[in-house]
Amino acid sequence: MDEQRFYITTAIDYPNSRPHIGTAFEKIGADVQARFRRMEGAHVHFLMGNDENTHKVTLRARELGLEAKPYVDDMARQFQEVWRALEISNDDFIQTSEERHHAGCRKFIQAVYDAGDIYKGVYAGHYCVGCESFKTEKDVAEGGGRCPNHPNAELTWLEEDIYYFRLSAYRDRLLAHYAAHPDFIQPESRRNEIISLVETELRDVAITRKGFAWGIRVPFDEDHTIYVWFDALLNYVTAVGYGTDEERFARTWPADVHVIGKDITRFHCALWPAMLMSAGLPLPKKVFGHGFVYRKNEETGEAEKLSKSLGNVVEPMELIEKFSAEAFRYYFMSQCPFGGDGEFSFERFADAYNSGLANNLGNLYSRILTMCLKYFQGDLGSVEGLDLTAWRRGLDLPALIEDVRAKVGEFDYTAALQRIWLEVVDSANKYIQETQPFKLAKTDPEATRVVLANLADWMRTVAILIKPFLPQTSETFYGAFDFGDGRPWEAVSYASAATPIASGSFRVTAPIVDGKPAPLFPKVEAR
């Protein structure tokens, strides 16, 4: 049998500072996709990592009195700690200082060199002795003609030998590829940007630097190290065996989707495909450039970019501790369109949490289970022959699920969650209001039992629909009754979501404290 594979990656991060909520946004968005694809039955490989071969890393390490390698290893540990806390289900985490990456990079650059796409040229620019690196025009402008980090030192104009990649030669092939694969760049707006960029100006890029000890040596000229993007982008192939395990590489590559920030779209959609073409490798199927999270300034109401200088950076751990990882995931996936930009403020976060999680999901969990305990001691008995679709009368659940499935598959998470909450979650509150099981219980136990069995099925359905987004809550919901005996939680899929469990009996298996289910999402003060 040909097993369906799905290889998904995120951008690798600079370990100069700890990850913030914007970085986390990307990882969660990718994680939802990975979890969704696993539910769809694909064999998923989900890669993340850190981009460590930069000069800045060595500077930062030196500041802390460390060697580069121990420093990046510690940062990688810290990053992964955050990712684990956010329930990111990556299968691998590559550090570009690892040998597997170095080996793959050397092989790759040699292949491109052999293909005739690398030539020696001269790089001229403003060089800062303090930083031991060239400064961009932007840096120089910011520093008022001097290096922003060393305002007391003069910049020197320096020219040095450097290797260039012949990116400009790939203009037509890139445009042809975009035309032949309309889905290659997502979302649409990003695609248009790249096409016009490639049409108008595609320059050759500098890909090596001279005189650095940290980084990857260029095999055909050992005085040089591979520079920035040429190195970083290669993590996608080196992590799955390029240059070290060709059999595995052939099995895994090409990636199905690279999930990246909109700012680096050009490198992934122009430079990267050109590099792959040159090396004779297949291109990734899709690049998804997600939007940014801005911080809403609660005093001015302005949306600001997250930055250290504005002092508005929020660390994921802060929110995880105050709320929970699930709340964190819920907020960003439901409030910030993945393809566009989103906004964050503590107030909005608390509002969304209280409304979506505490008042709706969490409260429903409590009220349903409480009634089952109160009226039936938690044992609803056999569901044989019961109509468990009453709760969703007026709802075309199979059609809705198909739509949600399509939306999740194309990263339209806000819309998918909106439908789940607006139509599926709400339906339970309305169903309870209509059937009034708390009144029925006094007069008609059997009718009450049917209503509660329906609500149990609602919990099963919701558990499946939210699984990619809120894995923990999903498991809790699914485990609230003994559904898992018949259909294991690990094996549920959207395809099975609309089919009730029609045999056996329903029994409350949720943890009970003092005769009551513990609140899943305690309400918080919105301040």
Place this chain on the structure above:
RNA sequence: UCCGGGGUAGCUCAGCGGUAGAGCGGUCGGCUCAUAACCGACUGGACGCAGGUUCGAGCCCUGCCCCCGGAACCA
């Protein structure tokens, strides 16, 4: 300056050719199983400005104003 995105209810946004929508907020009423949660009703908008195309325009075209982002080491 150039490129891109956007300006729709108090807030966040959907709608992209056919009688202005949702969530949150606010007001009133109902219910009591539940995390003062839930249900219902109501409230609330010259869809940035000015022209144009069309039987008909937030939705298409033109011009203008304003906001945001980018312009090749930034998630």
